[in-house]
Structure formats: C-alpha cells, structure tokens
Amino acid sequence: xxxLIADKISxxxxxxxxxxxxxxxxxxxxxxxxxxPNGAGKTTLVNVMTGFxxxxxxxxxxxxxxxSGLKPHELRRRGVARTFQGGRLFRDLAVIDNLEVTGVxxxxxxxxxxxxAEAMLDWVGIAPLANLVAGALPYTDERRVxxxxxxxxxxxxxxxxxxxxxxxxxxxxxxSSLIRRIAGEMGCGVLLIEHNVGLVLxxxxxxxxxxxxxxxxxxxxxxxxSSERVRxxxxxxxxxxxxxxxxxxx
Amino acid sequence: MGSLLQVLxxxxxLGSLYALGALGIALIFGVMRLVNFAHGDVIAACVFALLxxxxxAVAIIFAGNLPWxxxxxxxxxxxxxxxxxxxxxxxxxxxxxxPATMMIASFALGFVIRYFLLMLFSSRPKSISLLPxxxxxxxxxxxxxxxxxxxxxxVTMAVLFGLTTFLRRTRFGLEMxxxxxxxxxxxxxxxxxxxxxxxxxxxxxxLAAAIALILGSQTGTANIMMGASVMLMAFxxxxxxxxxxxxxxxxxxxxxxAIATVMQVILPPDARAFRDAFVYGAVxxxxxxxxQGLLSARGTKERV
Numbered sequence: 001x002x003x004l005i006a007d008k009i010s011x012x013x014x015x016x017x018x019x020x021x022x023x024x025x026x027x028x029x030x031x032x033x034x035x036x037p038n039g040a041g042k043t044t045l046v047n048v049m050t051g052f053x054x055x056x057x058x059x060x061x062x063x064x065x066x067x068s069g070l071k072p073h074e075l076r077r078r079g080v081a082r083t084f085q086g087g088r089l090f091r092d093l094a095v096i097d098n099l100e101v102t103g104v105x106x107x108x109x110x111x112x113x114x115x116x117a118e119a120m121l122d123w124v125g126i127a128p129l130a131n132l133v134a135g136a137l138p139y140t141d142e143r144r145v146x147x148x149x150x151x152x153x154x155x156x157x158x159x160x161x162x163x164x165x166x167x168x169x170x171x172x173x174x175x176s177s178l179i180r181r182i183a184g185e186m187g188c189g190v191l192l193i194e195h196n197v198g199l200v201l202x203x204x205x206x207x208x209x210x211x212x213x214x215x216x217x218x219x220x221x222x223x224x225x226s227s228e229r230v231r232x233x234x235x236x237x238x239x240x241x242x243x244x245x246x247x248x249x250x
Numbered sequence: 251m252g253s254l255l256q257v258l259x260x261x262x263x264l265g266s267l268y269a270l271g272a273l274g275i276a277l278i279f280g281v282m283r284l285v286n287f288a289h290g291d292v293i294a295a296c297v298f299a300l301l302x303x304x305x306x307a308v309a310i311i312f313a314g315n316l317p318w319x320x321x322x323x324x325x326x327x328x329x330x331x332x333x334x335x336x337x338x339x340x341x342x343x344x345x346x347x348x349p350a351t352m353m354i355a356s357f358a359l360g361f362v363i364r365y366f367l368l369m370l371f372s373s374r375p376k377s378i379s380l381l382p383x384x385x386x387x388x389x390x391x392x393x394x395x396x397x398x399x400x401x402x403x404x405v406t407m408a409v410l411f412g413l414t415t416f417l418r419r420t421r422f423g424l425e426m427x428x429x430x431x432x433x434x435x436x437x438x439x440x441x442x443x444x445x446x447x448x449x450x451x452x453x454x455x456x457l458a459a460a461i462a463l464i465l466g467s468q469t470g471t472a473n474i475m476m477g478a479s480v481m482l483m484a485f486x487x488x489x490x491x492x493x494x495x496x497x498x499x500x501x502x503x504x505x506x507x508a509i510a511t512v513m514q515v516i517l518p519p520d521a522r523a524f525r526d527a528f529v530y531g532a533v534x535x536x537x538x539x540x541x542q543g544l545l546s547a548r549g550t551k552e553r554v
Contacts, residue, residue, distance in 0.1 A: 052438070073440035090431045093424075101428040105440025110421040 091135030265507025271484025280430030290481025296462030333455025492543025
C-alpha cells in the first residue's frame, strides 16, 4: 500500500488562481474520482501531479518522498503515469509501437518492451489491433491504446484524464470494467477525471469535487450525491442555470 | 525506346540526388523543426574532404586516392561527424528557439562552412577525378546509360531500403519515429532526446556525404558552391513532400527529378535555359492544390 499525495497545491497563471490549496490522496488499489465543472482546474491538478506543470506552492509526494520538481519522465519511471484528453497517441506509429516506445522510454530493452506491449494489448483487450496505425483507430480503441500505453511498466498510479469523453453508454460501461481491473487486478491507484458524473459515482471509492480551483466537497459517492454544494456548483442558482448541466448528465 | 529509357534513367538518377538531399533535411526537421540550410555546405565540405587543403588551381588529392571500400566509409564518417558537430556547437543552443531563428542560425553556419572552405581551397572550381571508372557507359536495350547513373540509383534504393529497415526494426528507429511525430510527447515518455537528435544529425550528414560522392564523381569538379543547388531542390522537395514526412520527401525528390528531366526533353531548345523556372512553376502548382504537401506529417500540425 502506498499513497500519492497532493498537499496544498496552488497554481496561479498570471494572476489567475487556477488551484488554491488543493489536497488529494490516491491510494494503491483504489479509484479516486475528480469531478467539477469546466475550468475547475482538474487537468491542471493532473499536470502538477505528473510533472507537466510546476505548482506555485504545495507539494506532491509518493510514499512520503517529495516529487516536486521532477520531470514527467522521471515521475513516470517512479510509477506515476497518465493519459491525456484526446489520447495524444503517436498517430503515425502502429499501436504496438506506441506501447513499445513507452517501454523503451522506461528503460526496457527492445525485446522486453515488445513482450510487455503485446501482453498489455491483450490485457486491455485490443490484441488484434497491434499492427494497425494508431491514427486510423476509432475513438474507443484509441482510448484503450492510450490506457495501455499508460500502464506499460506497471505504474503504481495512473491518472486518467477524461477517458470516457465522447463514448456511448455501452462503451463507457466497457471502460468502467477496464478501470476496475486496473485497480483490482493490477493494484494500481487510479485517479479518474471525468465529466460523466454517473460513471465516477458508480466506480470510485472516493470522490473529490473541484470548483474554480477549490475543493468544495470530498467523500464517498453517497456524500457527493447528497451534497448541496456540489449540486449548487453544477446547477448554479435558479438565476444562473446556464452551466453545462446536460454535459454533466450525459 | 532507347531514348525513352535514357530519359527514365536521367530522371531516376537526378531524382535520387534530390531524394537523398530531401531526406537529409526532413530527418532533422522531423526531430527539431529545423530547416537546415547548412546541409548544402556540408555536402560541399564532404567533397573537399577528398582534397588536401591548398589554394592552388590544381587539386591535391588526399582521401580521393583511397580505394573505394575505404573512401566511402571515410567520407560518410566525415559527413556524419561534421553534421553532429554542427548540432553540438550551434543548433543545441537553439533547441527552444522558434523555427525562424533556427533557420537563420543554419544560414549562418552554412556561410561559416563555405568561407572556411574558401579560405582553405580558394573559390576556383578544381577538377578532381573521383572513381573515374564509373563514367563509362553501359548499354541497356539500345540506351547508353553511364554506369555512375546506375550506381546512383542503386545506392539510393539501398539507402532508402536500409533507412526504412533501420527506422522500423531498431529501437533507435522507433524512438526517432516517435520523436519526429511529437518530440515533446516522446520526451515525456522518456525517449532520450539528445541521442535521437544526434542520431538524426549523423544520418543526415552521412546522406550529405553520399550526395557528395555522387556529385563529385558526376561533375568531376570540387566547387565550394556545389551543394547549394542540390540543397535548394532538396528543400523544395521536403516542402512539397510535406515538411517532416520522410516518405513524402523521397517521393517529392523523385518527382522533381522527373519534372526537371522531362522539361529538359520537351521544352523547345530556346526555353531550356529557363528549365528551372518551369520546375518551380510546377512546384507552385503543387502548393496551390496541396499546401500541406503531398504526404503531410501530422506532427507539424499538432504538437503538445
């Protein structure tokens, strides 16, 4: 059991406060949800936790070790992996090459990287797609490749940035069971960012709600469901109902 | 039949030269968004590496006297070393610069190399006889094709095949393909950026040396300006091939060779002096209809 902890993370962009003193903890084997309206700072937090963005103040630590200032690939080697919105695969490379290059980047030999990539494609259920060009894949398969890529090297933690965006209800169900296996079978700690609140409440052990860079609620799904503050953040007041309600309910 | 075959071989050998040049530019552009205008001067420097420095009108052959099996690796190594050195000394300092700044740096480097050659060898073209046995013609179906042309084409095909295999089958090739498409992402995933970039420069320099060998044998002269015209055509080939796309660069190189050769044949004799104007006209047409290039590399459009 180990923990990935974000401690009082603040990020300011040219005067604009994107995050203020955000606390978040992911434990191995658990799925933690991170939800909130557009612009709440969810991706910024993931960027900070994976070394893509420095925090203005606060620290990120793994098993008690401070990770602040490490570069993304250094964090990756220590077991903190992520996916990106929209996948960001190497679109001109074959599916297997996308995973293989990640393995090589982690320091594996080429043969070991290929072996692990093959096993991983099988594990996420897309073994038959190994030799297709990644850019030609349908949306849902692309997401699986991105998740497979993030799981190369068996990271202790994986941060999934909107993996279900644009998926149909059935596709999202398939994805849910994959995410459960990541936490259950691999023992990975998962941080799940999603707009699909239903999916998050269904999957996660613990949910953190961000709004305008501040944690407005944190707790188990039941707490989140009954929270007045969360409802308020999503729905707005009666006079201010133009927030993305439909997107939330999808 | 014979003359048609002749045109075909002319087009292929000229296209080979452009394709090799375009590949050298596209390789570097792919990994660091640098249009390396010093590439032509690296080609010229490789030709002069065959000579002993002197400003005399008569060339003093130095490495040019080596047997071919030593000469070729020697020159490839010189090209690769010069290119890698230019990365370490110059381009490394411009990693974070915008493409225009890097391009200007490459112009500057090109001038430095050129005037360095001028200082050592003077600006007079020198006649050299490099691998003279290659200029004798071979008869194929009634066409007399210079042996050198056949070798040029064969060498280019071998280089293309070798490079493709290298990029597809080796770890380094894999890292390079990933870096060429999205350098930032590759780096985030732990791909060793410096090694990939140095590798690209080494390959590009070796390609420049291959061009130097072909040009030197073809023209029988060493001239400090000799890389410039190939460089220009090669650059155009990388543009119409789709910046950064290796396959596109090769394809466009052969296409330009074909257009130039065909123009040479079909233009009335008085207009032949303006052949290049017609070639550039064709280039403009390509760019009007496919501004992103024949095979555009996706990486140039979306970067992290």
